Amino acid sequence: GQSLEQPSEVTAVEGAIVQINCTYQTSGFYGLSWYQQHDGGAPTFLSYNALDGLEETGRFSSFLSRSDSYGYLLLQELQMKDSASYFCAVTYGGYNKLIFGAGTRLAVHP
Amino acid sequence: DTAVSQTPKYLVTQMGNDKSIKCEQNLGHDTMYWYKQDSKKFLKIMFSYNNKELIINETVPNRFSPKSPDKAHLNLHINSLELGDSAVYFCASTPGQNTEAFFGQGTRLTVV
Numbered sequence: 001g002q003s004l005e006q007p008s009e010v011t012a013v014e015g016a017i018v019q020i021n022c023t024y025q026t027s028g029f030y031g032l033s034w035y036q037q038h039d040g041g042a043p044t045f046l047s048y049n050a051l052d053g054l055e056e057t058g059r060f061s062s063f064l065s066r067s068d069s070y071g072y073l074l075l076q077e078l079q080m081k082d083s084a085s086y087f088c089a090v091t092y093g094g095y096n097k098l099i100f101g102a103g104t105r106l107a108v109h110p
Numbered sequence: 111d112t113a114v115s116q117t118p119k120y121l122v123t124q125m126g127n128d129k130s131i132k133c134e135q136n137l138g139h140d141t142m143y144w145y146k147q148d149s150k151k152f153l154k155i156m157f158s159y160n161n162k163e164l165i166i167n168e169t170v171p172n173r174f175s176p177k178s179p180d181k182a183h184l185n186l187h188i189n190s191l192e193l194g195d196s197a198v199y200f201c202a203s204t205p206g207q208n209t210e211a212f213f214g215q216g217t218r219l220t221v222v
Contacts, residue, residue: 043202045211085151098143098202
């Protein structure tokens with residue numbers, strides 16, 4: 001079956017850098033993506049990696065190593081508004097299969 | 111214009127009732143999904159449809175039946191509601207080359 005693992009909680013202070021790791025087991029892997037969800041809101045897309053390497057989008061970067069079945073989301077210059085849950089997700093077995101990890105709750109403190 | 115819209119946003123109902131949640135996307139995407147998010151925030155995939163064809167049907171009770179009248183709509187009908195069905199249900203859609211999923215606002219279902 002398909003599975004993803006990520007830490008359940010991470011705590012950091014404003015201005016710091018935090019890395020959220022994700023390991024996955026899946027057949028027919030296409031890509032790894034990251035989503036942010038604030039309490040009471042819907043998940044919103046942050047990034048997508050299909051190839052090995054680092055993708056940078058503003059303060060957020062995402063990394064993928066296909067050989068290690070591993071990726072991470074890097075959040076820099078943390079702000080209070082970054083407090084949210086972050087989900088890694090894999091697209092597999094065709095472009096119409098998308099499953100999510102259990103989510104990492106990030107708490108940013110002053 | 112809302113890209114993915116779900117109705118209703120809130121649904122409170124009694125055990126044993128039958129209810130439906132509607133989802134529509136105006137993005138022209140080929141694939142639509144239903145996810146269930148429980149109190150622990152886990153986003154569990156329930157169904158995936160591609161151009162009205164069922165792709166994924168995870169281990170979901172038969173009481174849940176998706177219906178896709180066209181590729182822009184994916185509705186979820188639930189029979190004989192149980193307390194454990196209480197959760198937030200999200201509809202989502204992705205284009206053919208899946209790089210980004212767009213989510214609806216969610217439907218908070220409470221079974222009492």
